[in-house]
Amino acid sequence: MAAAPDSSPDARVVRTRNDILAAALKILADEGQESLTHPHLARVAGYSRATVYKHWPTRADLLQDAFDWLHDMPHHTPTGDLREDLVAELTMFRTVIRTYRVDRLLAVLADLAVSSAQMAQVRDQMVADGEAVVRSLLGTVTHGPALDAAALMLTGFVINAAMLHGGPPDDELIAAAVDLTLAGIxxxx
Amino acid sequence: MAAAPDSSPDARVVRTRNDILAAALKILADEGQESLTHPHLARVAGYSRATVYKHWPTRADLLQDAFDWLHDMPHHTPTGDLREDLVAELTMFRTVIRTYRVDRLLAVLADLAVSSAQMAQVRDQMVADGEAVVRSLLGTVTHGPALDAAALMLTGFVINAAMLHGGPPDDELIAAAVDLTLAGIxxxx
Incomplete structure (x- = not known):
């Protein structure tokens, strides 16, 4: 008879990895990248240093897996009302930023990508996933440089507020940005 | 008789500090913040470790002075043609980004500000200086949440492109962003 799934060796490995990767992202978001060391991570996650080193011999492996683990960020499912869909997607982006501190993780990724092609790939993938819904919504009403500019402006607006202005935009500001963009288009x- | 200014002890101290702070910013921009250690900085700047430690006993002092030193970033002087002034200011921002890699420095600042109120102040000052001209130009034609949104969108557009999309926007993209914003307003x- 098979063991119950949550006590099988595989399930335990998955749980261990999940616990440690979640703790790694939490350290990056709450304390900044300098604090992410194997010993500190082991303490925060509640595992032994040996376990952390066994799964991720280097800091680069750990960072790669931590960001990959974050990959599937939730998005708004478009309903066909362009204005409402854009507002809902940016509002969802705000929720994701608040929950995972994605603005801080993007700052860490931007810094790491300077010296690591591997981290530049992780950043590119995360950015492409992050902006896909906004780009496809805007793509129904504009194209070419205006589409590129509008997508960079709307996603950049949220990132700029969260990363450099103390927090993501409130409802009023999100509505103002969407209305301005659609009026311009x-x-x- | 006073010594010639460039050989006086004070002038030498200023030159030493300038050399080392410029090297610190170069390391942050080219290699990322993990590489900024006192020994590495001494090597890159061409001074002794003792000199670096004497001027900046801690890494926090060093970071504070390096970012303060960068403070007075050049801006476009408005001529009265709103579209041309906005295009010229964003183009100047692009030049500053290319010269000083301000996008990378902002990523480092955003990360450091997570755990340091001192660095959060440095970031706030740098951001306020950086966006002042764009905000004042947009303030001639809009106000309230639309002004806040437009300023965050236009500066966020450049930062987003530079920090997360491989490089600051080209002329065509800058013109598209300005035209879209002004058409919307x-x-x-």
């Missing part, structure tokens, strides 16, 4: 049509 | 008027 329609006026240029 | 005028349509909402």
């Amino acid at each position: 329609r006026a240029e049509d | 005028r349509a909402e008027d």
